[in-house]
Amino acid sequence: MAVLTEEQALLRDMAAEWVADRAPVTALRRMLHEAPGTGYDPALFADMAAMGWAGILVPEEHGGSDFGFVGVGLILEQLGRTLVASPLLSSGLVGVSALSLGAGAVQQAAWLPRIATGEAVVVLALEEEGRHDPSRIALAATREGEGWRLVGVKAPVPDGMAADAFVVAARVAGDGRDGIGLFLIPSDAPGLSREPLARIDGRGAARLRLDRVTVGDDAMLGGAETGGALLDHILDRGRAGLAAEMLGSATQAFETTIDYLGTRTQFGQLIGSFQALQHRAVGMYAELVLTRSAVEAALAALDADSADAPMLVSLAKALAGETLHRVAREMVQMHGGIGMTEEHDAGLYLKRAAVADATWGSSAFHRERYGRLAGY
Amino acid sequence: MTGSDAPAGFRAEARAWLEANFPPSLAYRNPVPYQNDAAFAEADADWQVWRDRMAAQRWGAPGWPVVYGGAGLDAGDVRILAEEMARIGAFNPMKMTGYTMLGPTLLEYGTDAQKAAHLPGIAAGRVRWCQGFSEPGAGSDLASLQTRCTDEGDHWLVEGQKVWTSGANHADWCFALVRTDTSAKQRGISFLLIDMTTPGVETRPITLISGSSHFCEMFLNAVRVPKDNLVGRINEGWGIAKRLLQFERDSLSEGRGGGASLLPLARERLGVDAQGRIAEPDVRARLIRHAMRVQAYNLTRARIGAGIKAGIPGDAMVPVLKNLGSDVAQDRADLMLELLGEQGLGWTGQGYGETEIEAARQWLHSRAFSIYGGSYEIQNNIAAKRTLGLPDAPVRK
Numbered sequence: 001m002a003v004l005t006e007e008q009a010l011l012r013d014m015a016a017e018w019v020a021d022r023a024p025v026t027a028l029r030r031m032l033h034e035a036p037g038t039g040y041d042p043a044l045f046a047d048m049a050a051m052g053w054a055g056i057l058v059p060e061e062h063g064g065s066d067f068g069f070v071g072v073g074l075i076l077e078q079l080g081r082t083l084v085a086s087p088l089l090s091s092g093l094v095g096v097s098a099l100s101l102g103a104g105a106v107q108q109a110a111w112l113p114r115i116a117t118g119e120a121v122v123v124l125a126l127e128e129e130g131r132h133d134p135s136r137i138a139l140a141a142t143r144e145g146e147g148w149r150l151v152g153v154k155a156p157v158p159d160g161m162a163a164d165a166f167v168v169a170a171r172v173a174g175d176g177r178d179g180i181g182l183f184l185i186p187s188d189a190p191g192l193s194r195e196p197l198a199r200i201d202g203r204g205a206a207r208l209r210l211d212r213v214t215v216g217d218d219a220m221l222g223g224a225e226t227g228g229a230l231l232d233h234i235l236d237r238g239r240a241g242l243a244a245e246m247l248g249s250a251t252q253a254f255e256t257t258i259d260y261l262g263t264r265t266q267f268g269q270l271i272g273s274f275q276a277l278q279h280r281a282v283g284m285y286a287e288l289v290l291t292r293s294a295v296e297a298a299l300a301a302l303d304a305d306s307a308d309a310p311m312l313v314s315l316a317k318a319l320a321g322e323t324l325h326r327v328a329r330e331m332v333q334m335h336g337g338i339g340m341t342e343e344h345d346a347g348l349y350l351k352r353a354a355v356a357d358a359t360w361g362s363s364a365f366h367r368e369r370y371g372r373l374a375g376y
Numbered sequence: 377m378t379g380s381d382a383p384a385g386f387r388a389e390a391r392a393w394l395e396a397n398f399p400p401s402l403a404y405r406n407p408v409p410y411q412n413d414a415a416f417a418e419a420d421a422d423w424q425v426w427r428d429r430m431a432a433q434r435w436g437a438p439g440w441p442v443v444y445g446g447a448g449l450d451a452g453d454v455r456i457l458a459e460e461m462a463r464i465g466a467f468n469p470m471k472m473t474g475y476t477m478l479g480p481t482l483l484e485y486g487t488d489a490q491k492a493a494h495l496p497g498i499a500a501g502r503v504r505w506c507q508g509f510s511e512p513g514a515g516s517d518l519a520s521l522q523t524r525c526t527d528e529g530d531h532w533l534v535e536g537q538k539v540w541t542s543g544a545n546h547a548d549w550c551f552a553l554v555r556t557d558t559s560a561k562q563r564g565i566s567f568l569l570i571d572m573t574t575p576g577v578e579t580r581p582i583t584l585i586s587g588s589s590h591f592c593e594m595f596l597n598a599v600r601v602p603k604d605n606l607v608g609r610i611n612e613g614w615g616i617a618k619r620l621l622q623f624e625r626d627s628l629s630e631g632r633g634g635g636a637s638l639l640p641l642a643r644e645r646l647g648v649d650a651q652g653r654i655a656e657p658d659v660r661a662r663l664i665r666h667a668m669r670v671q672a673y674n675l676t677r678a679r680i681g682a683g684i685k686a687g688i689p690g691d692a693m694v695p696v697l698k699n700l701g702s703d704v705a706q707d708r709a710d711l712m713l714e715l716l717g718e719q720g721l722g723w724t725g726q727g728y729g730e731t732e733i734e735a736a737r738q739w740l741h742s743r744a745f746s747i748y749g750g751s752y753e754i755q756n757n758i759a760a761k762r763t764l765g766l767p768d769a770p771v772r773k
Contacts, residue, residue, distance in 0.1 A: 002679065003686040258764055273769040278760035279753070285764060286696050293675035315668055371664035375639055376654050 002070070002296045011071055014051070015078035022047060023084045025345050031085055032202045038162035039196070039204015040085040049118025053088060057096045062112035064096075069237065069302040073244035073295065080248025083352055085203045087121045089245060090159040094238040095122030098167040102182060102221030102230050111165065111184075122184075124234065125154040125166040125208050132361045134169065134231055135177045139210065141170035147216040148172075150183065153209055158359065160206025161196050163187055167221065168210065169231055177228040182221040189213050201348075201355040236313040239360045240298040243313075246320035246356050247288075247295050250327045253349040254284055257331045277334060284327050291319040311373045314366040321356070321363035328353040386453045390460040397429045404465035417469075427469040427501040436470030437479065437499035444483075444491055445499030455685065473542065474498035474505035476627035478551050481620040485567075485608045494549070494569070507624075508538040508552030508570070508594060509617070515540075516754050518553070519562045519614060523596060525554035532568065532606070534576075534599040540748070544579040544592035547572050551620075552596075557611050567613035569605040576600070586740035587723070624749050625694045638663060638711055645715045659714060666707050673704050692763040695755040702745040702752060709735075709742035 004012065023044055031041045048054060056072050058064020072093055079086065087095075096115055099108055099122065114120035128138060139152030150170055157166065165186045173179035185192060191213040197205040222230040258281060261272030271277060298316035301309040328350040332339040339346040357363060383391055399422040417423050430436045433447070439454045440446020449457065461467065468475075479498050482491055497503030514521040523536025534554055544550065550570045557564030570577065576599040581589035608616050642663055647655040654660035677697065680690045712735040713720040720735050722728030746752040760766045 003682050003688070258766070262765070262767060269770050270767045272766040275757070275760075275769070278764075278766050279756040281764055281766060282696065282699075282756045282759040285759065286700055289676055289693070289696060290669070290672040290700070293679045294672050296679065297675045315671060318668065319672060367661070367664055367668065370668055371660065372653075374664070374667055376642070376660055376664050376667070 002300075004070075004074075008071055008074060011067070012074040012078065015053075015075045016081075018047075018051070019078045019082050019084065023079070023082055025082045025348065028083050028085060028202075028348065037196070039159060039202075040087060040162070044084070045086045045088075046118055048086060048088060049116075054092045054118040055116025057093060057100070058112050058116040059100060062108060063116040064112070069240060069299040070296070072241060073299040076241050076245040077248035077251075077295075080245035080250075081252040083201075083249060083348055087123065087159040087162060087204075089238065089241050090123045091115060091121040091163070093241045094124050094234060095165075095167065097234045097237045098122070098124060098182065098221060098230075099184075101233055102167075103184065104218065106218070107184060107221075114164075120164045121159060121162050122165045122167065123157060123159050123163045124238070125157045125160065125168045126231075126235075126360075127156055128153060129155050132358065132365055134180070134228070134235065135175075137169050137171050137180055139168070139170045141172045141181055141183065144214055147214055148181075148183065148220070150185075150210045150213045150215070153207065155207035156197050156199065156205040157194075157208050159204045160194055160208055161204050163206075166192075166208065167234075168208075169227075172224045172227065177232075178225070180227040180231055181224050182227050182230060182234075183215055183219045184221055185210075185213060185215055185219060189215070199355055200351040202351075203355070232310065235360055236310055237302060239317045239366075240295070240302055240313050242356060242359060243291075243295045243316040243320035244299065246324045246353075247291055249349055249352055249356070250288060250291065250320070250324040253324075253327045253331045253346070254288060256345065257281070257284075257327070257334050260335055271334075280330060280334075284323075284330055287319070287323040287326060291316070291323045294319045311370055314361075314370040314373065317361060318363045318366035318370065321353075321366070324349075324353040325357060325363075386449075387456050387460060390453075390457050391463075393433065394460055394464060394466055397426075397433070398461075398464060398466045399423075399426050402426060402466070405467075423469060430469055431500040431502075434499065436468060436501055437475060437495075440479065440483065440495060440499060445496035452685065455681070470499060470501045471627075472501075472504065473507055473547075474503060474549075477507060477620050477623050478505050480623045481551075481616060482607065484619065485616050487604075489604065490569070490607065503549060504543065504547045506541050506544040506547035506550045506572075506592075506594075508541055508544075508550045510540045511537060512539050516751055518617075519565065521553055521555060521565065523552070523554045524558075525556050525566060525568060525601075527556075527610075528600075531603060532601040534568070534570065534596045534601055536596050538594040538596070539582075539591075541579070541592045541594045542590060542748075544572070544594045545581050545589075550577075550594070551607075553613055553617055556613075560611070562614040563611055565613040565617070566610050567607040567616045568601060569607060570596075570599065570601055574599050574601065584741070584744070586737045588737070588741065621750065622691065622694060625698050625755070638666070638708070638715065641712075641715050645717070659711075662714070663711060666704070666711055669707070670704050673700050676700070692759075695750075695759040696763060698749065699746070699752055699755045699759075705745050706742045709739040713739045 027041065027044065036042065052065055053075055055064030056067045059066050076089060096112065099111055111120060111122055115122055139150065139154060141148045141150045150168060154168060165184060168183045168185050170181050170183060171179060172181035191211045193209045194206040197207050199205055261277060261281065262270060264271045294316040298312040301312045331346040332350055335344060335346050338344050401422045434445065435447055435457060437446040438449045438457050442448045475498050479495060482494060509518060511521045511523060523534065523538065525532050525534045538552065550572055552568050552570055553565050554568050555564055556566040576597040578595040579592045582591045582593060583589050584591065642654050646659060649655050654663065680693050684690045716732055716735055719728060719732045722733050722736055724733065
């Protein structure tokens, strides 16, 4: 555990208490059963917003608390423990980052206060039905008069069914990381339609179709030349937050498994006394320790705006992906048959591991990115 | 820490003194050969200068009480001193078995007379100690040790054999575990200090696969040891030994993430492709993974260090860190060999450079990281029980 300030420790304890009280894994099961169109429980998110979490990264002049990435990471880690579905990451972190890093004063004033209160959800529409690779964005934005016309498909868009606006990453010129533009587009824009995607983790996601959506120049965040760098910056914040959430999920999956090893009896003894399982448990623990160090370092680097933040973020996301996958698989394996049943939570962690790992770059993507940034 | 900003207080004092006194020829040298091989250290004039300056400054044992040869610094200043040494590639020349293991143990369990007799020599780097724990029949199961120690009225009589005793052939003293009661296992063990010049003590170096002879066999034939050399009470040596092994794991879990980046060597030996990437994709992937794990390991050490500074105990992490350190260091040695190819397989002499020979030897030596100081498996056993609280196996009848 990092050495926290008093305020940070209070925030973490408050989040842990709220999660235990209001959003245990049964809350996710209830949401999956009731299947609201949003892909999360709106009442729970309203509760989170009322505590100020939705605006935790919003600047104070727009009604937020600007608490920083270490702070939001503490909350996301607690939410990850019980797999809480909410747009806190997709909107409260990524949407807010897109707006505060790239939008003009008018757009910021229009959206940030409403995000902070939980009234509005703004998410990034990035992927195009393939592997994560921002340099290969193809959805075309072409000049039309004083503005732009966008045509193409975006999927999956996390929390895309609940969103009030999208930050759409589009190809404005050339290829590669250059020539990417980001456009803020309200969900009721003419030509924009969406349909829900059902994924294995049950969380909200949409397939977005842009059929000649036209927007003005003022919809563009940043500039046409800097869109790729801006997107990296936004994504790194999201990746670090997601890594914190994944750390929470992996920690809980691990602790649940350790508890089981200490209660399940076979051959007349607790299975946790078997050395074969003990050593695997220690191996998982070691990975959790490394992952926590990387996640905390990445969040702190974002707060400090330090130059090594991209490398640390890739380190954190890669380790979080590897660790959550490993722990979730061991959770199933060490629980045996019961771990394969729908009734047991192990499967929920395993499913979430796959989705979270793939989101904004898998472990493989981030190992490669780390290597490139380090000069390998 | 404020990085490049002008330091203040003790940091400024430490920085100025280190810059004025640390011999530049030793900068970034691996301190391990010095620690393991007395002949190697004594042959290096700069090493001797450095030891004597550190002894005079009392910074070889910075946290120990002044009366026992230390500088009496608090934990914060000890850490600052270590940071300032790392900043210029310096190392603590006293950091040998006596300092890392026996010193802290004596501070907790020794009598005033024992502390006064032994600690100043350790702090000054003048007295070398070895650890007489393992025996031919007692490795991972250390408590099964058989070296007998009997009470002969005015002295102890010790009879038996030790093995894997690091540096015994150069040591002045040995702290040993001996059996004082054959009817009990752990509760029949005592902790004894033995002068290596006592008649009946013999050592024989063991040549390892890496060619080094830093480990020894140690034979104890009717060795008479003064009664005052018992640390703690009779038959209570196991508890002291466990504490000492914690100090050992502490010291072994330090500093495995060091060493220069493998990147320049990789670029030189493997070449780069048109996009400037290491040309062999599989080796490149392994190098990247290694670099990431080294960074995560170093971040972990820093995180736990910061926690300890703020009062969060780090004891539970020690066995885990020891194994992570072994992993990254062995991985590095493997990669060195991979990068050097045929040139990494030289044993001596013609056709191989000094660093190439060193790589082969280090690769062989690196296999010991997961054996000494409690094997990889023993560390995992300890972590399972103490760190994770997993249950003991029922005793087999």
